[in-house]
Amino acid sequence: xxxxxxxxxxxxxxxxxxxxxxxxxxxxxxxxxxxxxxxxxxxxxxxxxxxxxxxxxxxxxxxxxxxxxxxxxxxxxxxxxxxxxxxxxxxxxxxxxxxxxxxxxxxxxxxxxxxxxxxxxxxxxxxxxxxxxxxxxxxxxxxxxxxxxxxxxxxxxxxxxxxxxxxxxxxxxxxxxxxxxxxxxxxxxxxxxxxxxxxxxxxxxxxxxxxxxxxxxxxxxxxxxxxxxxxxxxxxxxxxxxxxxxxxxxxxxxxxxxxxxxxxxxxxxxxxxxxxxxxxxxxxxxxxxxxxxxxxxxxxxxxxxxxxxxxxxxxxxxxxxxxxxxxxxxxxxxxxxxxxxxxxxxxxxxxxxxxxxxxxxxxxxxxxxxxxxxxxxxxxxxxxxxxxxxxxxxxxxxxxxxxxxxxxxxxxxxxxxxxxxxxxxxxxxxxxxxxxxxxxxxxxxxxxxxxxxxxxxxxxxxxxxxxxxxxxxxxxxxxxx
Amino acid sequence: xxxxxxxxxxxxxxxxxxxxxxxxxxxxxxxxxxxxxxxxxxxxxxxxxxxxxxxxxxxxxxxxxxxxxxxxxxxxxxxxxxxxxxxxxxxxxxxxxxxxxxxxxxxxxxxxxxxxxxxxxxxxxxxxxxxxxxxxxxxxxxxxxxxxxxxxxxxxxxxxxxxxxxxxxxxxxxxxxxxxxxxxxxxxxxxxxxxxxxxxxxxxxxxxxxxxxxxxxxxxxxxxxxxxxxxxxxxxxxxxxxxxxxxxxxxxxxxxxxxxxxxxxxxxxxxxxxxxxxxxxxxxxxxxxxxxxxxxxxxxxxxxxxxxxxxxxxxxxxxxxxxxxxxxxxxxxxxxxxxxxxxxxxxxxxxxxxxxxxxxxxxxxxxxxxxxxxxxxxxxxxxxxxxxxxxxxxxxxxxxxxxxxxxxxxxxxxxxxxxxxxxxxxxxxxxxxxxxxxxxxxxxxxxxxxxxxxxxxxxxxxxxxxxxxxxxxxxxxxxxx
Numbered sequence: 001x002x003x004x005x006x007x008x009x010x011x012x013x014x015x016x017x018x019x020x021x022x023x024x025x026x027x028x029x030x031x032x033x034x035x036x037x038x039x040x041x042x043x044x045x046x047x048x049x050x051x052x053x054x055x056x057x058x059x060x061x062x063x064x065x066x067x068x069x070x071x072x073x074x075x076x077x078x079x080x081x082x083x084x085x086x087x088x089x090x091x092x093x094x095x096x097x098x099x100x101x102x103x104x105x106x107x108x109x110x111x112x113x114x115x116x117x118x119x120x121x122x123x124x125x126x127x128x129x130x131x132x133x134x135x136x137x138x139x140x141x142x143x144x145x146x147x148x149x150x151x152x153x154x155x156x157x158x159x160x161x162x163x164x165x166x167x168x169x170x171x172x173x174x175x176x177x178x179x180x181x182x183x184x185x186x187x188x189x190x191x192x193x194x195x196x197x198x199x200x201x202x203x204x205x206x207x208x209x210x211x212x213x214x215x216x217x218x219x220x221x222x223x224x225x226x227x228x229x230x231x232x233x234x235x236x237x238x239x240x241x242x243x244x245x246x247x248x249x250x251x252x253x254x255x256x257x258x259x260x261x262x263x264x265x266x267x268x269x270x271x272x273x274x275x276x277x278x279x280x281x282x283x284x285x286x287x288x289x290x291x292x293x294x295x296x297x298x299x300x301x302x303x304x305x306x307x308x309x310x311x312x313x314x315x316x317x318x319x320x321x322x323x324x325x326x327x328x329x330x331x332x333x334x335x336x337x338x339x340x341x342x343x344x345x346x347x348x349x350x351x352x353x354x355x356x357x358x359x360x361x362x363x364x365x366x367x368x369x370x371x372x373x374x375x376x377x378x379x380x381x382x383x384x385x386x387x388x389x390x391x392x393x394x395x396x397x398x399x400x401x402x403x404x405x406x407x408x409x410x411x412x413x414x415x416x417x418x419x420x421x422x423x424x425x426x427x428x429x430x431x432x433x434x435x436x437x438x439x440x441x442x443x444x445x446x447x448x449x450x451x452x453x454x455x456x457x458x459x460x461x462x463x464x465x466x467x468x469x470x471x472x473x474x475x476x477x478x479x480x481x
Numbered sequence: 482x483x484x485x486x487x488x489x490x491x492x493x494x495x496x497x498x499x500x501x502x503x504x505x506x507x508x509x510x511x512x513x514x515x516x517x518x519x520x521x522x523x524x525x526x527x528x529x530x531x532x533x534x535x536x537x538x539x540x541x542x543x544x545x546x547x548x549x550x551x552x553x554x555x556x557x558x559x560x561x562x563x564x565x566x567x568x569x570x571x572x573x574x575x576x577x578x579x580x581x582x583x584x585x586x587x588x589x590x591x592x593x594x595x596x597x598x599x600x601x602x603x604x605x606x607x608x609x610x611x612x613x614x615x616x617x618x619x620x621x622x623x624x625x626x627x628x629x630x631x632x633x634x635x636x637x638x639x640x641x642x643x644x645x646x647x648x649x650x651x652x653x654x655x656x657x658x659x660x661x662x663x664x665x666x667x668x669x670x671x672x673x674x675x676x677x678x679x680x681x682x683x684x685x686x687x688x689x690x691x692x693x694x695x696x697x698x699x700x701x702x703x704x705x706x707x708x709x710x711x712x713x714x715x716x717x718x719x720x721x722x723x724x725x726x727x728x729x730x731x732x733x734x735x736x737x738x739x740x741x742x743x744x745x746x747x748x749x750x751x752x753x754x755x756x757x758x759x760x761x762x763x764x765x766x767x768x769x770x771x772x773x774x775x776x777x778x779x780x781x782x783x784x785x786x787x788x789x790x791x792x793x794x795x796x797x798x799x800x801x802x803x804x805x806x807x808x809x810x811x812x813x814x815x816x817x818x819x820x821x822x823x824x825x826x827x828x829x830x831x832x833x834x835x836x837x838x839x840x841x842x843x844x845x846x847x848x849x850x851x852x853x854x855x856x857x858x859x860x861x862x863x864x865x866x867x868x869x870x871x872x873x874x875x876x877x878x879x880x881x882x883x884x885x886x887x888x889x890x891x892x893x894x895x896x897x898x899x900x901x902x903x904x905x906x907x908x909x910x911x912x913x914x915x916x917x918x919x920x921x922x923x924x925x926x927x928x929x930x931x932x933x934x935x936x937x938x939x940x941x942x943x944x945x946x947x948x949x950x951x952x953x954x955x956x957x958x959x960x961x962x
Contacts, residue, residue: 101867108856120819121852125759127878131871248822249733254930278606286929288769338601341729342936343929370606375589386582390612397608448767448824449735455823 093135095146095170102133106150109163124154146170188423189224190314192405199225200407205232205416208246215246216457218418222292223454226420227309229409233296233416240296240441243416248449251290253283254341261295261440263302263431279310279401279425281369282444285334285343289367291447293421297411299439305431306410312366313423315399316350323392328352330389332367335374344374349396365422368400400425411440422447574616576627576651583614587631590644605635627651669904670705671795673886680706681888686713686897689727696727697938699899703773704935707901708790710890714777714897721777721922724897729930732771734764735822742776742921744783744912760791760882760906762850763925766815766824770848772928774902778892780920786912787891793847794904796880797831804873809833811870813848816855825855830877846903849881881906892921903928 093102107126109115115122136151144167153161191199201221207214208230221228233239240258244250250257283289295307316324327349336343347367376386399405408429411417419426421444431438574583588607590596596603617632625648634642672680682702688695689711702709714720721739725731731738764770776788797805808830817824828848857867880886889910892898900907902925912919 103867103871104857110856120817122854123852125851125878126854126857126871127851127875129871248735252730252733254729254933286927288927288929336601337936340937341933342940343933344936345929370608371602371604373588373603373607375591376585376607386584390584390607390610394608397606446767446769448769448826452735452822452824455818455825456821459823 095135095138095148096140098170100170102135103129103131105148105165106133106153106163108165108169111161111163113157113161114163124157128154130154143167187223188226188313190317191225191311191407192314193407194404196225196227196309196311196407200409201225201228203228203230205230205234205243205414209242212457213461216461218246219450219454219457222418222420222450226311226313226423227407228418230416230418231412231414233414235298235413237298237441240294240416240443243296243418244294244443244445247292247445247453249445251444251446251449253290253444258441258443261438261442263438276430277428278371279308279406279427280371281367281421281425283343283421284347284367284369284372285336285345285374287345288446289421290444291420291422292418292445292450293426293442294416294418294445295411295440295442296416297413297440299437300411300413301436302431302438303434303436304429305438306408306429307417308427308429309407309409309419310400310405310425311423312368312400312425313363314405315396316363316366318399319392319395323395324350324352326388326392327396330392332393333374333376334367334369334372336372349393367422368396368425370397576616576619576629577621579651581651583616584610584612586629586646587614587634587644589646589650592642592644594638594642595644605637609635611635624648668704669707669794671798672706672792672888673795674888675885677706677708677790677792677888681890682706682709684709684711686711686715686724686895690723693938694942697942699727700931700935700938703899703901703931707792707794707904708888709899711897711899712893712895714895716779716894718779718922721775721897721924724777724899725775725924725926728773728926728934730926732925732927732930734771734925739922739924742919742923744919757911758909759852760789760887760908761852762848762902762906764824764902765828765848765850765853766817766826766855768826769927770902771925772901772903773899773926773931774907774923775897775899775926776892776921776923777897778894778921780918781892781894782917783912783919784915784917785910786919787889787910788898789908789910790888790890790900791881791886791906792904793849793881793906794844795886796877797844797847799880800873800876804876805831805833807869807873808877811873813874814855814857815848815850815853817853830874848903849877849906851878 093100093105106129114124130152132152133154134151136149138149139147141147141164146165146167148163148165149159150157150161150163189195189199201217203214203218208218218228218230230243233243237258241250281289282293316327319327328351329348331346331348333344333346349366349368350363351365351367352363409417574581574586587610595605611633613633614635615632617630619630620628622628622645627646627648629644629646630640631638631642631644670676670680682698684695684699689699699709699711711724714724718739722731762770763774797808800808809832810829812827812829814825814827830847830849831844832846832848833844890898
């Protein structure tokens with residue numbers, strides 16, 4: 001059982017790792033190809049010749065920054081009185097009438113020497129860009145693109161290396177990325193019970209599975225309302241996996257890929273009447289709770305047993321800035337210590353992006369699940385005072401649980417509800433299984449998987465903008481409720 | 482295809498959600514039982530009578546805080562000049578010679594009324610604890626436990642409700658939780674190449690699978706070094722799942738539950754010689770990159786093709802406090818837009834806990850994977866200036882890639898390496914498949930899963946403390962390398 005130390009076994013197989021080897025490896029960067037189907041690769045990758053491989057030039061020497069850019073510090077007032085110094089560019093390289101930082105531009109080059117066309121991997125490292133890199137020449141093409149040649153380019157990139165940037169990329173409003181930066185809840189329409197009763201969408205199972213337009217609608221609904229219901233789902237234990245499979249791979253947990261919420265009728269045993277189940281989120285005792293949950297109703301002939309949903313985003317948006325700040329700082333611990341597992345994690349109640357957008361706090365996720373709370377830590381282990389934290393938490397809980405904000409819906413056989421587990425709380429009213437049966441089958445999908453699908457479908461179908469009047473309405477209700 | 486609005490379908494099945502209903506639900510909290518095998522439940526849960534259910538008292542009225550605790554603000558100097566106000570308790574309820582905050586104590590009660598014994602769910606909400614709760618009586622028992630009865634207890638908890646706290650729980654050094662707060666990298670021994678060559682552990686497959694002592698050793702090695710090698714793994718495509726299965730469920734991704742890194746010999750095609758693969762971490766374009774990676778070597782008769790590993794924690798610990806701060810603030814975006822997927826996420830290079838421990842930054846994860854970097858965002862979208870960020874990143878990259886810090890090991894058939902993907906970078910030297918073959922099969926396991934297993938095994942086998950001399954050695958090398 002005693003494991004052998006490496007020195008006893010390594011001697012004959014360890015290759016010496018001499019100084020300078022890594023640099024030698026690095027000079028091969030722009031040549032390497034990756035052919036396997038590992039996560040490092042495009043599964044469909046094929047070997048491809050890389051342009052310009054025969055024209056390497058000697059490495060440029062790194063020098064201290066001297067590219068002509070000068071910076072001045074500007075202090076910007078931020079919400080809640082915090083101040084932060086930002087650097088404002090007042091120099092740099094000039095393209096047309098505007099100024100750019102050469103290092104950022106060089107880093108963004110996506111030519112086939114810089115980014116492998118088949119694997120989409122980057123063939124150089126940001127840290128290898130010489131700080132004194134500069135533009136040697138530039139030319140605006142007829143289509144508005146700008147072609148740039150470099151002075152003091154990266155080691156291994158010769159005079160033939162040319163970067164081309166689109167007019168869109170260079171536009172003042174561009175932040176150098178085409179990606180919708182993850183801020184899913186910013187695009188959400190926070191709802192109370194009245195609003196969601198009017199707006200919840202029901203999609204037909206056949207359409208959802210077969211039509212990309214319908215599935216795109218489902219994605220939009222999940223971004224906006226964080227909940228939708230697929231109807232007419234076949235009465236099979238496999239179905240919930242099929243519905244989830246539209247997004248991508250399922251999130252497996254120690255509960256299994258899918259799991260059952262089931263009661264069996266037995267009038268003689270009071271235990272088989274299931275009571276009210278308080279509003280909660282699932283699996284907050286993990287660092288990465290599942291982003292989305294699916295519940296497929298296989299049977300619901302019981303009396304009672306309605307599903308409850310509450311939008312924590314609606315509750316959070318109506319809080320005072322002070323309470324939002326407190327709940328962003330204060331963490332609550334969740335724990336599951338049972339049945340051979342011991343999960344434990346502390347989350348802030350409100351997870352915000354570092355920077356706010358348009359003055360609104362950029363809420364990314366909300367974490368609140370009272371039944372799974374671990375004991376509070378002693379106040380000295382917390383960044384926020386107990387009184388402040390409890391007061392903010394009470395204001396938040398009152399809004400979450402306010403009946404005017406709780407959507408109640410009795411699931412029918414064939415319904416599959418899909419909802420955001422990092423935004424909505426869910427629960428269930430009491431029910432009696434006398435003469436009836438209630439059986440839901442559930443599964444999870446990670447936010448990462450759903451967000452990838454959202455991006456791919458947006459690129460295909462275009463972004464669905466929120467109606468301006470809907471957004472206004474949402475903000476109005478949030479601020480007064 | 483056009484989905485029907487809720488109002489068209491909901492009318493007949495929507496139950497009215499009247500004011501006050503939630504309060505009524507809530508009064509049932511301490512009575513509800515949960516019988517299914519859903520994630521809300523202990524899979525082995527059985528219905529159980531709950532003590533004291535017949536002795537409810539009317540709700541206490543909430544009043545303003547008046548439990549005798551007074552607070553004064555103390556300003557503590559923190560690293561990097563930041564200051565934060567903490568509240569120091571100078572009042573509260575007295576137990577023995579010490580003072581406690583009644584709300585925290587009440588929240589921590591784990592009696593069978595407060596926490597369901599079978600599901601381990603909490604039966605009340607923190608926000609329902611009246612701020613004026615106080616201790617009615619206390620008694621120290623012969624075993625050192627303290628038994629407390631409450632004044633102004635939670636609604637629904639009668640005079641028979643008694644809380645018992647152990648002497649250990651009430652000890653001044655207790656932070657009210659028995660859990661090892663997630664700070665995995667704090668217990669790590671950061672290594673350079675020389676250190677890991679001496680200390681990497683090889684475990685026998687049969688022992689690893691069959692002996693809990695050996696598996697406990699594996700867990701300790703993963704906490705300490707972040708890497709180990711299991712030897713003698715059967716030459717089957719199923720084996721890597723078996724090795725991973727010791728931790729719990731596998732993390733499925735769009736690459737599949739397991740995936741192949743494979744080259745096929747074909748001397749006529751230069752593409753089938755795989756080149757150097759730069760140091761990287763996997764799947765940083767997800768919000769939740771997998772915590773651990775397994776690679777099982779099925780074939781390695783190729784020339785070259787050694788595996789490379791570098792400990793980013795070693796690199797980070799040797800940085801200046803300013804660089805650590807910069808890399809905790811600066812985010813780098815990662816992207817995978819290929820083959821019908823579009824993943825994108827921004828991570829800080831160094832993910833730290835909010836509070837430092839013993840003056841050391843509490844590094845939780847490190848995120849650095851140059852080949853998958855998305856274009857830098859424009860500087861105005863970043864909290865840290867470009868010059869500062871690039872300088873810190875260059876210092877970090879130089880340390881990560883320093884050959885003295887890179888461990889090189891040629892995997893043998895039957896080896897399965899397990900390593901921390903949020904701490905170590907990995908790569909591969911070039912190899913020629915002429916006359917040989919290289920085939921690794923890989924999979925992932927989430928940090929959550931591994932950490933649960935670590936807690937369960939620690940409770941069983943006790944904590945393995947780092948040898949004091951090892952820790953000293955590690956810190957010494959870190960600070961001078």
